[in-house]
Amino acid sequence: MDWFKLSLQLNKFPINRAQKTLQEIQEIPVEDYNNYISGKRQEIVEFHLNNNRFYKNFFRKNSFSNWNEVPVMAKTDLQQKLENRLSKGFSKSTAYIGKTSGSSGTPFIFAKDKFAHALSWAGFQDRYQWHDIDLNKSLQARFYGIPLDFYGNIQERIKDRISLRRRFPIFDLSEQKMEKFLKRFKNSNFSYINGYTSAVLLFAKFLDHKNLNLKEVCPHLKLCIVTSERLFKEDKKLMELVFGVPVVNEYGASEVGLIAFENKENEWVVNAEDLFVEILDKNNKPVPTGSEGRIVITSLYNKAHPIIRYDVGDTGVLSEKSTLKKPILEKLIGRTNDIAILPDGKVVPGLTFYYVTKSIIEDTGSIKEFVINQNAQDSFKIEYVSQSDFSETQKQKILQSIKTYVGKNLKVAFERKDKLARSKSGKLKQFTSTL
Structure with a gap:
């Protein structure tokens, strides 16, 4: 049973169409990729100018001739009622509704149309397969938080069960709790770990103190994915030593989906299929590759809600080896407010x-x-x-x-x-x- 695909289909997310579209995008030749990106940028801006009152007022013009004329959006621009920001033909019941984590200090509620959300998940599945992880079959050890209210807790646990995820709540990371974590690994066929860097690192240090190798305890383990927090080289070395599997970086944001994922060549490949990612200076001008700047993202397929030249709140550097079809994130330096x-x-x-x-x-x-x-x-x-x-x-x-x-x-x-x-x-x- 393809549990991951089934869970999306039950919620009316068109995952089959999304996977087909992703494959078609990936087959676009390098020499034609500029036309693809330019066309999708033009299309999504024009759609929102014609169908989204909030965005039309924000843009303050009816058209543009140069991409740099498109205004940059800040998180604070989106901190108003969601009903005011939805495009024509979309409602809370017909779109995917989510809330940002608030780690930047400016949380807001956002919407994605169901195809855009399915396309995001198709991207995750594609990247995980780089490392032989199948979201339909691979069991995940999930080092995340979880809602503590009754309804939210039950809802999240049901989602975990359907999505082949087993939760390791990280609000208590005492040695006694780590012992329980270890016992679960001994009794389960986990294929991979996914979680916040600091929590996964703490578990690695616990194993190191006990002189244990997790792969020997849990032979099915193939990979560890860390996200949301900075991973240092020395910490990665420790994790790989005690886990006995590769450790890779994932970079994403709930409002845009997957931003970058590390491949087997240790390249942090930017998602250039359904996103357009720019590195801008303080004057909203593109910086040369290899230079530091603000990470600004355009969601090329989200028609329910404009995420266009959106300042995600991080700073980073694109590698000089980057191409339009395969941008490579050389550094993720951190939040602009850090x-x-x-x-x-x-x-x-x-x-x-x-x-x-x-x-x-x-x-x-x-x-x-x-x-x-x-x-x-x-x-x-x-x-x-x-x-x-x-x-x-x-x-x-x-x-x-x-x-x-x-x-x-x-x-x-x-x-x-x-x-x-x-x-x-x-x-x-x-x-x-x-x-």
Whole structure:
């Protein structure tokens, strides 16, 4: 039984048509791909200008002659009633309705027409098959959060059952809970792991501490997919060592679907079939390949709701090896709002602060997790879960590293905790600024 396909068909998502369309797109020759992208961009903008009052008011013109004339959408532009943003012929009952995770601090409800949603899932299935994972047959160990209210919890568990997913709720990541996770792997034929990076990494550290290899415990395991949070090279090495399978990066957003997925050649291939992904500077101009900029996305098939030149809230770099048909994401640097502003006006990506600190903290061998918060321009707090408090020597190493790589005369406080606060979805936001 093709459970994945059946679950989509039961919800009236035309997955067969979507898979056929995806195959037709992939068969377009490289030399014709510019015409395909240009045509679909023109088509989706014109559709919304003619059928979506919200977008017509947002655009402020009736037509355009150059793609750079198309305005860039921010998340805040979409924070209004969904009814105001739906296109003619669509309603909440005839479209797929979802809500963004809110990890950027600006959540909103969105809509996708059912074909666009099916096309997104066809893309996921295509990418997973790169690594011999079949969504219709492969059992997933899912390291995610889950709604805690009765109705939401039951609904999610039913979806998990139909979609061949078994949930590993990540709100409790104690050693006792990890033991239960391990027992489930021993008693189940999981084909792959899919989950938030921080939670999967914590499970890997638990296995490493016990000197276990997960592939030996669960022989059917083929792959680990991590998403939503940054994966560092040294963490990937640890995961692959203790899991005994490849670890790949997935990058997506609920409102647009799959953005990029890592292939067997360790290339983070951007979805160029049903999305058009741009890297723009602060003036909304395209940057050269190899340069850093804001990730801006156009959903080429979503007619229910305009997602056109939409600033997803991340910054990244496209590889110079990229082509229009096969863009390659060289770096995903992080959220545009994950920055530290210092007293002298210097702007430092929060990831830099985190990475420098991490390199020192990992030397202790006892740190499970940690987060960093900026609570004043010259003041930071490191909260960590560990077997013991940092020694003064360890603290001084961290402070010296911060002085060298981030800035001088900064105050850093340390607080050891039993567990760290996570978002409602279970994500661990590794750097925050309350300024």
